[in-house]
Amino acid sequence: MRKTIITLLFFVCISAPGQVSARKHALIIGISNYSPGTGWSNLNAHNDVEAVKEALMIQKFEGSDIVVLEDATATRNGIIAALTKLRNFLSPGDIVYFHFSGHGQQIWDANGDEIDGYDESIVPYDALSYYNSLGYKGENHITDEELGGYFREIRKKLGKEGQLIILLDSCHSGTGLRGFGTARGTTNLMAPDDWIKSHQKLEGLKDTAMSEQDEKEILAPFVAFFAADAGELNYEIKNGEKQMGPLTAAFVKSFSKVTLGSSYSGLFDNIRNEMAVTSTRQHPRAEGFLNRLVLAGTVVAIKPYYSVNESKGKLVLNGGWLLGLNQGSKVGFFPAETRDYLNNKPTATGVINISEPGKSIVLADKPFSALKGSWVYMLEQSPGELYVNIRLDIRDTALHRKVTDEIKKRNIFGFDEEPDCYIYQDILGDSIFVGDRQNSAIYRFPAKMQGVEYKIIYLLESLAQGTYIRKLDFSDDSDFRFNIEIVLVDTTFDGKVAKSLQPLRKDSFGKFVLTEGTPFIIKVNNQGKKAGFFNIIDIDPLNKVNVIAPYFDSKEIAEDFYLNPEQEFILPRGNHYFKVNPPYGMETLKLFVTDQKIDMRQVFKSFRGKREIESPIERLISNIFHPEDTATRGNNTIPSDSLGVFTLNMEILPKKVMNKP
Numbered sequence: 001m002r003k004t005i006i007t008l009l010f011f012v013c014i015s016a017p018g019q020v021s022a023r024k025h026a027l028i029i030g031i032s033n034y035s036p037g038t039g040w041s042n043l044n045a046h047n048d049v050e051a052v053k054e055a056l057m058i059q060k061f062e063g064s065d066i067v068v069l070e071d072a073t074a075t076r077n078g079i080i081a082a083l084t085k086l087r088n089f090l091s092p093g094d095i096v097y098f099h100f101s102g103h104g105q106q107i108w109d110a111n112g113d114e115i116d117g118y119d120e121s122i123v124p125y126d127a128l129s130y131y132n133s134l135g136y137k138g139e140n141h142i143t144d145e146e147l148g149g150y151f152r153e154i155r156k157k158l159g160k161e162g163q164l165i166i167l168l169d170s171c172h173s174g175t176g177l178r179g180f181g182t183a184r185g186t187t188n189l190m191a192p193d194d195w196i197k198s199h200q201k202l203e204g205l206k207d208t209a210m211s212e213q214d215e216k217e218i219l220a221p222f223v224a225f226f227a228a229d230a231g232e233l234n235y236e237i238k239n240g241e242k243q244m245g246p247l248t249a250a251f252v253k254s255f256s257k258v259t260l261g262s263s264y265s266g267l268f269d270n271i272r273n274e275m276a277v278t279s280t281r282q283h284p285r286a287e288g289f290l291n292r293l294v295l296a297g298t299v300v301a302i303k304p305y306y307s308v309n310e311s312k313g314k315l316v317l318n319g320g321w322l323l324g325l326n327q328g329s330k331v332g333f334f335p336a337e338t339r340d341y342l343n344n345k346p347t348a349t350g351v352i353n354i355s356e357p358g359k360s361i362v363l364a365d366k367p368f369s370a371l372k373g374s375w376v377y378m379l380e381q382s383p384g385e386l387y388v389n390i391r392l393d394i395r396d397t398a399l400h401r402k403v404t405d406e407i408k409k410r411n412i413f414g415f416d417e418e419p420d421c422y423i424y425q426d427i428l429g430d431s432i433f434v435g436d437r438q439n440s441a442i443y444r445f446p447a448k449m450q451g452v453e454y455k456i457i458y459l460l461e462s463l464a465q466g467t468y469i470r471k472l473d474f475s476d477d478s479d480f481r482f483n484i485e486i487v488l489v490d491t492t493f494d495g496k497v498a499k500s501l502q503p504l505r506k507d508s509f510g511k512f513v514l515t516e517g518t519p520f521i522i523k524v525n526n527q528g529k530k531a532g533f534f535n536i537i538d539i540d541p542l543n544k545v546n547v548i549a550p551y552f553d554s555k556e557i558a559e560d561f562y563l564n565p566e567q568e569f570i571l572p573r574g575n576h577y578f579k580v581n582p583p584y585g586m587e588t589l590k591l592f593v594t595d596q597k598i599d600m601r602q603v604f605k606s607f608r609g610k611r612e613i614e615s616p617i618e619r620l621i622s623n624i625f626h627p628e629d630t631a632t633r634g635n636n637t638i639p640s641d642s643l644g645v646f647t648l649n650m651e652i653l654p655k656k657v658m659n660k661p
Contacts, residue, residue, distance in 0.1 A: 022162070022296060024095045026056050026066040027086055031074050031102035031125050039129035044236055044243035045101035046070060048169060051244065052099050054358030055252040055322055060300050061097070074102070076124040076140040083150040092159035095295055097167075098151070101245050104170035104234075105129070107138045119143040122170060151222070158220035163296050166224035166288075169245035171234035221289035223264045225251065225271065229283040235437050236418075237278045238389070240321060240355070243418060247284055250274035252357065256322040258294050260301060265290040268510060276649035277470045280541065280586040285509065305341075305375040308333070310368040314361050317376055321355045324474070328352060328382030330637050331362060333374040341377040342641060349379070380637035381474050386624045388464045389416035393424035394432065402453040410457070412464060420467070421460060434459055442542055465604070465625055466543025470588050473645060480593040480644030481528025482563070484536070486512065489577050491519045496575050504650070512650035514587075518580045522548075524591065525568035532593040532644065533562050533615075535600045536571070541585025541652060547600045558597040584652050592617055593644035617643050 030045035049068055056066060067086065069078055090096065103123040120143070123129075127140035155164055227234040227247035239249045254270035268286040275284050293299075306317045306325070319325050332346030348371055350364030364371060390413055394400040403423065407413045422435050425447060432452060434443045443459055445452050486504035489497045500521070507513050514520070524534060536549035549571055550556035563569055572578065592598060598615040603622050616638045623636055 022093045022095050022298060023091065024056075024059070024061045024065060024097070024295070024298075025086060025090065026053075026061055026097040026099070027069070027082055028052055028066065028097075028099045029069045029074050029079060029082075029102065030099075031071055031123075033071050034103070034123075035072070035126050038125075038127065040103050040123065043102065045169075045245070047239075047242045047244040048099075048101040048248040051239075051252045051322070051357040052248060054320070054356075055255050056097060057358065058256055058300070058302070058322070059258075059295060072125055074124055075126045076142060079122075079124055079142060080146075080150070083154070087150065087153050087157055090154065090157040090162075092157070093161040094158055095163045095165070095298070096154055096158065097165045099167045099169075099248075101169040101248060103129075104168070105141065107141050107143060119145060122147065122168065152217075152219065155219035155222060156217060160218050160220065161296070162220035163292065164220055164222040166222060167247065167251060168225070169227045169234065169247040171228045171232065221292050223286065223288035223290060223292070225268065226285040226287075227282065229285055232282055234282065235279065237437075238418070238420065239278075240327070240384070246275055246279040246282065247271070249278065250284070252322055255294075256302070258299050260297070260299050262294045262299060263290065264288070264292055264294055265510070267294055272510065273647055273649055276586050276588065283509070283511075305334075305377050306331075308362070308368070308371055308374055308376055310372075315350065315364055315368055315371070317352075317360045317362055318358070320357050320360045322357050324381060325352055325355055325360045325378060326382045326384055327355045327360075328384070328636060329355075329378055330380040330382075331376050332379045333364065333366070333371050333376055336373050336375055338375050341375075346377075346379070347371075347374065352382070378640050381640050382637045383472050383474065383620070385636070386412050386464055386468050387414065388412060388421055388460065388467075389414050389419045390460070391415065391417060391419035391422050393422070395425050396429060396447060399425075399432075399447065399453065403456055406453050406457045407460075410461075413460065421463060423456060432456065434463075436463075462545070463543045466539045466545045468624070469537055469545055469590060469621075470539045470543065472590065473647075474638065474640065474643055478593075478641050478644045479528060479530040480532050481526070481530070482532070482534065482591060482593050482644060482646055483525050483527050484589060484591045484646055484648050485523050486514070486648070486650065487521050487523050489519050489521055491577060495577075497521065497577050512648070513653060514580045514650050515653050516580050516582060516584075516655040519577045520580070521577050522571040522589070523568055524549075524563065524571070526563040526565050529565050530595075531562065531564045532595055533558060533598050534569075534591060534593045535561060535598050537590045537592070537600060539588040539590070541583045541587055545604055547604055550599060550601060552601055552604075558599040561598075580652060582652070582654075584654055587650050587652050589648040589650075591644075591646040591648075593646070594642060596642075 028049050030049035032043050032045045034040035034042065049070060053066055053068065057063065067082055069082055086096065100122050105121055105123055107119050107121045121141040124140055124142060128136045131137060151164060151166070158164060225247060227245065234246065236243045237246045237249060250271040253274055254267055257270070258267060268290060272284055275282060302323065306319045309316050317325065317331070329352045331350050331352065332341065333348040333350070334341050334344060334346055338344055348364050348366040350362040352360045353363045354361040390407060392400060392403060394403060420436065422437070424433055425431070426433065430447055432445045432447050434456065436442060445455055449455065488501040488504060490499050490501060492498050504512055504514070504520070522536065526532070534549070535547065538546045538548050546552060549561055550558065551572070561569070592600070594615050594617060596615045598618050600618060603618055603625060620636055620638050
């Protein structure tokens, strides 16, 4: 859909930030249940709608200015009517947010203006999934050209001081890879068979030229976010207990944390980091005027505290998981106007029992009558439980029973038709494959291998731990300001660093990319005013976890990994270097900083010695990963001011093959 929507204009007069008085409008479309007989699978777009609406209202989008179309109201005619009404209601300088969560599909380009012969389209409630030469030919689809035309009219009405934000949590093409999650889109093309045979799909949209008409118009700047690249399916993820679109989940979390002066480029960096955790094989895209200020500089600062109200006998806070108030987090109630809560004793405490996007229910040790008017701060944050849903498709009855029995022995696993991991046996019965919702085969085991059920369980535990660490994030209330970066190097024949070249830069899509065989070092520096101990954990594209600082099989001690302000630390030590190796995909470095000694090797059983666990984060992860170890028992929360977590995501690619002359 990018060609017409996004390339309508890459021209706009340089304008000042939007006026504070700008009115904010939103049109949110979410289709979970398509019309019977259309051939489309059901989705969980209603969860997207709820989260997006809450995130927008945090930024002072008024409820009366947010229009929602769901299921039967989101027909082709309904969507077009809503876009037309929205356009007529706008004033110059306003801000518009357009959101679509649903299916997408490529459709044949009847007028021949697309390079690859296909338009991209969003799929309304009443659009069929298949082409019929005697019946449906795509009449109810809304193509990129049509949608782009409505967006052009909206941008004309907004003028140069306005903004249009577009988010499409759908997909429009896909490879033939087998996936196990709920996909938003299809590999099937809406086109006649002879058309498909005569038009080879291109990977991506190539025509980004502006039309002469565009250059003569003054349109509002826009930004657009897409869930997946060409050739990729967009799989729903599990966010807590709810299925939702990965781009929506990443957007609402990132959008809820924007600050005055944030740009759309910075917002997209955070979106991409979130999706690198939840959707490691998808590549979100952003286009438009990314250097512009979010909401034209009218971002509303989030208060550092929450308020409490009573509803149906329950205590309700005006913040939820969008702002880090996860289930299990500990909060404190303080008298109003208490700003230095760390040095004051709360009048009461409570634990978050239920967390929704924009609100949460708390179980407190005092009634509402004693807490009314309190300022509520998060004292300890819960990162959530380690839990993996599994689906088994093993035809060997005896092996199926063995694997099932082993899974049931571990409380971190459960069974679900929307799994995180899928275990299946090939058609010949020779092999057992373990895959995730986006890839059919991460690992393969011979079905007749002795003890294969234990191998599978060990792998599942390893995958679960890697996924958990990759997702691990905390609201940063600490004063730690550390930075981690990759530095490319030249090397000598004897394996030493000859010289440092430059820090790894982002590519044209805003990603860090490393190619197999590339030598590099890791540099950590303390840019703040607070000293701290640190560890670095590497999670490879298959979610295998390695502690690299302190190095897992070295004699290094926790005290070695400490930085004062303005100091830096280079890894590996001793003038050596790392080299990029497979597997390919998204790799994550997690930098943990605390004011107490920390050694994650013991948590991941890669440290030969034993020592008393001192760091809260180390104790928390030990509790979650090794509940059988009573020596590490404790609360699964961490003081919100005691930890800094910094993440670096990079894509690992195969070595480039040079063509011989």
